[in-house]
Amino acid sequence: MLRSLVALTAGLYAILLVRTLVLTGLAAVVATAGSPAAPTAPRRASGHDIALSLGSGWVFALAGALLIAADGRGLTRLMAAGTGPWWLAPLGFAGALLLQDGLYYGLHRLLHHHHLYRWLHRGHHHSRQPTAWTAFAFDPAEALLQSAFLVGVALLLPLPRGTYLALLLTMSLWAVLNHLDPERLPAAFRQPWLGRWLIGPAHHGRHHRRPGCNFGLYFTLWDRLCGTEDQT
Ligand SMILES: [Zn+2]
Numbered sequence: 001m002l003r004s005l006v007a008l009t010a011g012l013y014a015i016l017l018v019r020t021l022v023l024t025g026l027a028a029v030v031a032t033a034g035s036p037a038a039p040t041a042p043r044r045a046s047g048h049d050i051a052l053s054l055g056s057g058w059v060f061a062l063a064g065a066l067l068i069a070a071d072g073r074g075l076t077r078l079m080a081a082g083t084g085p086w087w088l089a090p091l092g093f094a095g096a097l098l099l100q101d102g103l104y105y106g107l108h109r110l111l112h113h114h115h116l117y118r119w120l121h122r123g124h125h126h127s128r129q130p131t132a133w134t135a136f137a138f139d140p141a142e143a144l145l146q147s148a149f150l151v152g153v154a155l156l157l158p159l160p161r162g163t164y165l166a167l168l169l170t171m172s173l174w175a176v177l178n179h180l181d182p183e184r185l186p187a188a189f190r191q192p193w194l195g196r197w198l199i200g201p202a203h204h205g206r207h208h209r210r211p212g213c214n215f216g217l218y219f220t221l222w223d224r225l226c227g228t229e230d231q232t
Contacts, residue, residue: 005065005066005069008064008065008068008069009058009061009062009064009065010061012060012061012064012065012068013057013058013061016057016060016061017054017057019172020053020057020133020136023132023135023172023173023176024045024131024132024133024176027131027132027176027180028042028132030180030184030185031043031180031181031184039183040181040183040184042181042184043129043130043131043181043184044131045131045132045133045134046126046127046131046133048123048126048127048137049126049127049130049131049133049134049137050133050137052123052124052126052136052137052138052139053133053136053137053138055140056136056137056138056139056140056142056143057136059138059140059143059144059147060143060146060147060150062147063144063147063148063150063151066151067150067151067154070151070154070155071154075155076154076155077154077155077156077157077158077159078154078159078160078161078164079158079159079160079161080160080161081160081161081162083160084158084160088158088159088160088163089160089162089163092157092158092159092160092163093159093163093166093167095157096153096157096159096163096164096167097167097170097218098219099153100149100153100167100171100217100218101216101217101218101219101221101222102222103149104149104216104217105215105216105217105222105223105226107145108121108215108216108217109215109228111142112211112212112215119139119141120139120141120142120145121139121142122139123137123138123139123142124137124138124139124142125208125211127208128208128209129181129208130179130205130208131179131180131181132176132179132180134179134208135172135175135176135178135179136175150168153167174199174217174218177200177201178199178200178201178203178204178205179201179204179205179208180201181201181205182200182201182202182205185201196220197219197220197221198218198219198220199214199216199217199218199219199220203216203220203230206230206232207230210230212228213228213229213230214228214229214230215228
């Protein structure tokens with residue numbers, strides 16, 4: 001049991017590592033070639049962010065291994081493809097995104113409380129000029145909290161497994177996008193998309209420059225409702 005858990009954790013870590021290398025590699029290509037006339041040079045990933053990303057990957061890998069073990073024993077509510085109504089996939093995906101966005105907004109504000117920040121969130125804010133590596137750079141305790149949410153979703157929500165994987169993929173892609181330099185991206189990325197409702201690199205970049213604003217993850221809804229959206 002323990003040996004298979006260790007092997008599964010190592011296998012998942014390898015998968016996460018490949019994901020991170022592919023996404024950060026693609027981001028570097030976009031930043032270098034995407035906008036040669038940009039006023040700023042491409043940002044360089046800091047060694048701190050790389051080390052934190054590689055370290056917190058073990059927390060996510062262990063959580064994933066425990067989740068797969070629980071799923072194998074029928075302890076999750078994840079469903080095989082074709083076993084539920086067709087609308088469960090799109091509705092479950094949208095619902096999980098909205099749930100994650102709302103919970104993350106509250107958690108993120110809590111992480112910035114001065115009693116918690118140093119232990120839980122300071123690592124993610126080490127770089128004032130975030131890069132794709134910052135997207136995965138978390139202190140171990142924050143990685144644990146994020147893993148707990150992902151495991152909780154699988155334990156509580158009746159989602160097709162494909163929908164759950166789509167949620168994980170969306171998280172990774174959106175996280176990388178939010179930490180890119182908008183000046184090195186096409187003009188459409190320099191403003192929040194869809195008339196200010198979706199969060200992109202311009203919106204989240206302001207959170208890294210002024211950590212008292214823009215706490216949202218996917219949607220600007222909670223920042224707007226709670227008065228924490230940067231208006232400049
Ligand atoms: Zn923050």
